[in-house]
Amino acid sequence: MREGIRPLKCRAKAPAKVILFGEHWVVHGGRALASAIGLYSSVYAEPLGEGLVVESRNLGVVEDVSKSCRVFCNLRRSFEYIADGVLWPARITVDSEIPVGAGLGSSAAVAVSASAAYACVGGLDVTPELVSNAAYESEKLVHGTPSGVDNTVSAFGGFLLYRRGEGFKAIRVGSLSDVTLLVIDTGVTRSTAKAVNLFTSRLKRLGSIGQDLLRLAESIVEEALHALRKGDAVRLGELMDVAHGLLNAMGVSHTELERAVHIARASGALGAKLTGAGMGGSAIALVEKERAATVAENLRRLGFQVYSGALGVQGVSVTVLE
Ligand code: PMV
Numbered sequence: 308m309r310e311g312i313r314p315l316k317c318r319a320k321a322p323a324k325v326i327l328f329g330e331h332w333v334v335h336g337g338r339a340l341a342s343a344i345g346l347y348s349s350v351y352a353e354p355l356g357e358g359l360v361v362e363s364r365n366l367g368v369v370e371d372v373s374k375s376c377r378v379f380c381n382l383r384r385s386f387e388y389i390a391d392g393v394l395w396p397a398r399i400t401v402d403s404e405i406p407v408g409a410g411l412g413s414s415a416a417v418a419v420s421a422s423a424a425y426a427c428v429g430g431l432d433v434t435p436e437l438v439s440n441a442a443y444e445s446e447k448l449v450h451g452t453p454s455g456v457d458n459t460v461s462a463f464g465g466f467l468l469y470r471r472g473e474g475f476k477a478i479r480v481g482s483l484s485d486v487t488l489l490v491i492d493t494g495v496t497r498s499t500a501k502a503v504n505l506f507t508s509r510l511k512r513l514g515s516i517g518q519d520l521l522r523l524a525e526s527i528v529e530e531a532l533h534a535l536r537k538g539d540a541v542r543l544g545e546l547m548d549v550a551h552g553l554l555n556a557m558g559v560s561h562t563e564l565e566r567a568v569h570i571a572r573a574s575g576a577l578g579a580k581l582t583g584a585g586m587g588g589s590a591i592a593l594v595e596k597e598r599a600a601t602v603a604e605n606l607r608r609l610g611f612q613v614y615s616g617a618l619g620v621q622g623v624s625v626t627v628l629e
Contacts, residue, residue, distance in 0.1 A: 316628040317427035320349045321420035321438075322620050323411040324460035325490065325591055326582050328531045328550050331506045331559060332524040333454075333471065340478070340528055340535075341456050343464040344488055345616030348403035348416040352424035355396040359386065361421075364402040381414070381445040385422045388441040390429065397428045406614060409492045410583030412457030414449045418442035419461040423623050433625045435462040464622025466535060468528075481538025483618055487599045488591055491571065491579075492612040493563035495587030502559050502584040509558050524553055544577025544593045551580030559585035567611055568592070574602040 322343040329339030359373040361382055370376065372383040373394060386394055399421055405413035422441035426433045439455075439462035446453040459475050460467055466478040510517040527550050534542040551568055554560060560581055568579035571592035579592035594602050603613045 315428055315430060316351075316353045317424050317625055318349065318351050318628060319420045319423035319427065319433070319623060319625045320347045321416045321423065321461045321623040322347055322464060323405040323413060323416050323616070324457050325411060325488065325618075326456075327466075327591070327618075328528050328546070329524065330583055330585070331503070331554065331557065332521055333469070334503055334507065335510060335521060336471070337521060337525050338468055338470045338528050339456070340466065340468050340531055341460050342466045342488075342618045343460050343620045343622060344411070344490070344618060345620045346405045346411065346490075346614055348401065348405055348413065348420045350402070350417075350420040350424040351400045352421075352428045353398050354428060355398045357396050358398075359383075359394050359396055360398045362398070362400045364400065365407075381448040382418060382421050384448055385418050385441040385445040386425050388444045389422055389426045389431065389437070395429050397425060399425060406490075406492055406612065408496065408588075409490065410588045411490065412461060415442050415446055415453075415457030416461045418445035419458055419623050423625050427625045427627060433623070435464075435622055438462050438623055460622070462623050464620055466619050468532070478532065478535065480535040480619060483535075483538055483540055485596055486540045486577065486593055486618070487596050487615050488618050489571065489576070489594055489599065489603055489606070490582075490614040490616070491567040491590045491592060491606055492614070493561065493567060493587055493589065494610075494612065495561055495563050497561075497584055497587030499584040502586045505586070506557050506559050520553060520556070524550070527553075540577055540593060540595070544579075547578035547580040547591070547593060548572070554581055554585055561585065561587050563587065564590050566609070567606065570606055570609060571602055574598070574605040576602050 333339035419442040422438040442458035567590040571579040576592040
């Protein structure tokens with residue numbers, strides 16, 4: 308807590324992330340392109356006499372993590388990072404619209420927004436670097452050895468390109484204001500580790516063909532960057548279809564994902580693909596705004612949960628309420 312500062316009431320919000328291109332290939336030296344998407348975790352924080360109380364509206368759980376923790380140990384870890392030693396008292400209320408377990412980085416967005424709100428109550432300068440690092444501490448508890456893409460995208464926003472060992476690069480893009488991204492949750496639970504293993508062993512068995520596919524996946528990312536810079540949504544959609552075809556060929560699709568991308572395309576989406584680990588989880592579809600409601604409705608009728616959000620939205624933001 309900054310010396311001499313009167314504790315503040317603050318609100319913070321942080322977006323979800325989506326991998327647009329390069330998932331799996333990124334594990335084998337390729338690049339991945341991720342974007343912030345307009346689905347948010349919002350956190351309200353206010354000063355408290357004593358204790359550090361976390362309430363999740365979504366989970367219906369309230370816990371004081373000032374001395375010990377059971378449910379929100381990950382967030383406590385982020386708060387310790389922010390406080391750099393002695394935690395200051397506060398009440399933190401989390402309200403997130405990001406579906407859990409759908410590959411959208413909901414835990415990172417919650418950690419980013421909660422860290423930002425907590426830092427703000429303590430009178431600290433809230434920077435994307437600070438809250439991204441704090442959220443990464445939380446992510447390590449939740450996911451073991453995360454790449455860091457979820458907390459980075461949520462904190463900085465926009466579009467990010469990353470390659471293992473090289474870190475993250477922000478991408479400047481043209482306007483994509485005429486399109487929206489639909490996230491189609493299949494409801495099929497999947498294990499990222501299992502999908503990564505399956506993909507990796509097929510890549511090995513394929514030998515030189517696997518290496519050709521890796522190069523192709525790289526060309527798709529390169530082309531996608533051009534399309535993004537030009538604001539060419541039609542080209543981007545086409546590339547999504549091709550990227551999905553490659554991931555399917557590598558064995559990480561699923562009947563429900565195939566159904567989702569097929570219905571989305573048949574309903575007029577510009578393109579659709581699985582996102583993240585695959586074998587379940589979510590698909591994404593790029594859709595012109597005026598068609599979005601029809602495409603979403605057709606998917607919902609078949610039992611899919613559908614969310615929509617703008618691409619490349621701003622990262623974490625904080626408002627001081629008093
Ligand atoms: O489904 P997600 O958001 O956990 O993404 C997994 C992305 C992979 O490329 C399959 C794995 C990784 O660590 O990059």
